[in-house]
Amino acid sequence: MTSRERVITALNHREPDKVPIDLSGHRSSGISAIAYAKLRNYLGLEQKPIKVYDPVQQLAIVDDDVLDRFEIDTIELGRGFALDDKWWIDWVLPDGTPCQMPVWTSPERVDNNRWVIRSHKTGRIIAHMPDGALYFEQTYWPFAEEEVNLNSMPGSWSESMWAAIASPPGPETGGADGRQKLVEGARRLREKTDKAILGLFGGNLLEFGQFMYRNDNFFILLAAEPEKAHAFLDRIVEIHLKNLETFLSDVGKYIDIIVFGDDLGMQTGPQISPAMYREFFKPRHTILWNRAKELADVKVNLHSCGGIRELIPDLIEAGLDAVNPVQINCAGMDLDELKREYGKDLTFWGGGCDTGHILPGETPEKITEHVKRQIDTGRSGGGFVFQQVHNIMTNVSPENIIAMFDAVLDCR
Numbered sequence: 001m002t003s004r005e006r007v008i009t010a011l012n013h014r015e016p017d018k019v020p021i022d023l024s025g026h027r028s029s030g031i032s033a034i035a036y037a038k039l040r041n042y043l044g045l046e047q048k049p050i051k052v053y054d055p056v057q058q059l060a061i062v063d064d065d066v067l068d069r070f071e072i073d074t075i076e077l078g079r080g081f082a083l084d085d086k087w088w089i090d091w092v093l094p095d096g097t098p099c100q101m102p103v104w105t106s107p108e109r110v111d112n113n114r115w116v117i118r119s120h121k122t123g124r125i126i127a128h129m130p131d132g133a134l135y136f137e138q139t140y141w142p143f144a145e146e147e148v149n150l151n152s153m154p155g156s157w158s159e160s161m162w163a164a165i166a167s168p169p170g171p172e173t174g175g176a177d178g179r180q181k182l183v184e185g186a187r188r189l190r191e192k193t194d195k196a197i198l199g200l201f202g203g204n205l206l207e208f209g210q211f212m213y214r215n216d217n218f219f220i221l222l223a224a225e226p227e228k229a230h231a232f233l234d235r236i237v238e239i240h241l242k243n244l245e246t247f248l249s250d251v252g253k254y255i256d257i258i259v260f261g262d263d264l265g266m267q268t269g270p271q272i273s274p275a276m277y278r279e280f281f282k283p284r285h286t287i288l289w290n291r292a293k294e295l296a297d298v299k300v301n302l303h304s305c306g307g308i309r310e311l312i313p314d315l316i317e318a319g320l321d322a323v324n325p326v327q328i329n330c331a332g333m334d335l336d337e338l339k340r341e342y343g344k345d346l347t348f349w350g351g352g353c354d355t356g357h358i359l360p361g362e363t364p365e366k367i368t369e370h371v372k373r374q375i376d377t378g379r380s381g382g383g384f385v386f387q388q389v390h391n392i393m394t395n396v397s398p399e400n401i402i403a404m405f406d407a408v409l410d411c412r
Contacts (some may be wrong), residue, residue, distance in 0.1 A: 012382065260289070325339070
């Protein structure tokens with residue numbers, strides 16, 4: 001099987017020839033730039049600039065030699081863009097490692113103690129990374145500090161960190177000929193790889209309320225002023241649908257999986273009750289996910305952190321095909337139990353290695369044992385793609401990263 005066939009077979013709930021492996025196929029299966037630089041050095045690979053494609057989370061573009069070393073089966077659509085040097089500027093990671101940052105991000109040093117990113121529209125600081133921090137943090141929430149004007153969206157999104165700070169392709173696909181450039185880049189990537197291609201769309205609902213209002217304010221809105229919450233979410237869906245039509249009409253035939261995002265869970269369970277999910281979010285997820293499948297032959301993958309077990313039946317009914325990162329150290333997220341209850345209907349894209357407790361601190365031998373146990377649980381009957389739980393963090397040693405992926409390759 002090709003990598004693409006392997007992933008699609010698993011998504012269709014049949015066992016492929018080998019367990020499919022994802023690394024950096026989306027923004028929650030990647031590796032921190034600091035850890036990636038150490039990994040490349042440890043492997044003795046050719047010296048290359050470390051490119052930070054996700055400035056907020058400080059994630060690295062994983063080069064082909066590393067993807068080949070670990071036999072990775074996935075690739076993100078954005079890897080077909082920002083290939084020229086003009087799209088990158090020199091920067092320095094928090095540990096002093098030289099790197100390159102997207103030119104359109106342009107972090108600015110202020111107060112001699114932090115980096116900031118400004119809105120391209122107003123110049124307002126929307127994110128900062130104080131000295132000693134490893135990631136950028138949101139500093140401004142448009143609807144928390146200004147009168148709410150739903151008609152200002154999507155323009156006001158430029159004032160929110162998560163919506164404004166783009167990964168590739170970024171502005172390369174902007175302007176009058178931007179859509180044609182998007183089509184051409186997607187087509188070139190499709191022609192040169194047999195990996196399964198993931199197109200990152202977003203389509204966040206609960207999270208977009210948190211991005212715009214701030215978490216506390218949006219929870220209060222959902223509970224105390226449901227009419228206003230519904231109006232906000234209706235406007236969001238209207239914008240998402242328009243963008244979805246454009247995105248999939250341009251690249252739908254070049255991607256295999258479309259990735260939506262909505263962090264619905266916490267360590268202890270869902271952020272909201274199943275009843276609140278059914279009232280506010282399930283009908284709108286149903287609209288978006290089923291429209292995606294009408295527009296293109298794609299599988300719908302939702303990124304949702306945390307414990308979401310109580311919501312899974314509704315997510316399946318809404319049209320979900322796969323969920324990542326399967327945060328197995330959260331309440332209710334035991335992979336064996338999830339597979340038994342929902343494995344015929346939902347692909348678990350993740351849960352392959354606990355990045356909170358095992359990957360950073362255990363021995364390579366313990367990591368190997370843990371990973372093989374998770375694979376034995378996940379692979380039966382298909383419906384499983386190996387991914388560690390969320391991104392590989394800065395404190396993970398190269399030896400442990402290699403142990404994790406080599407354990408997967410042993411299972412192949």
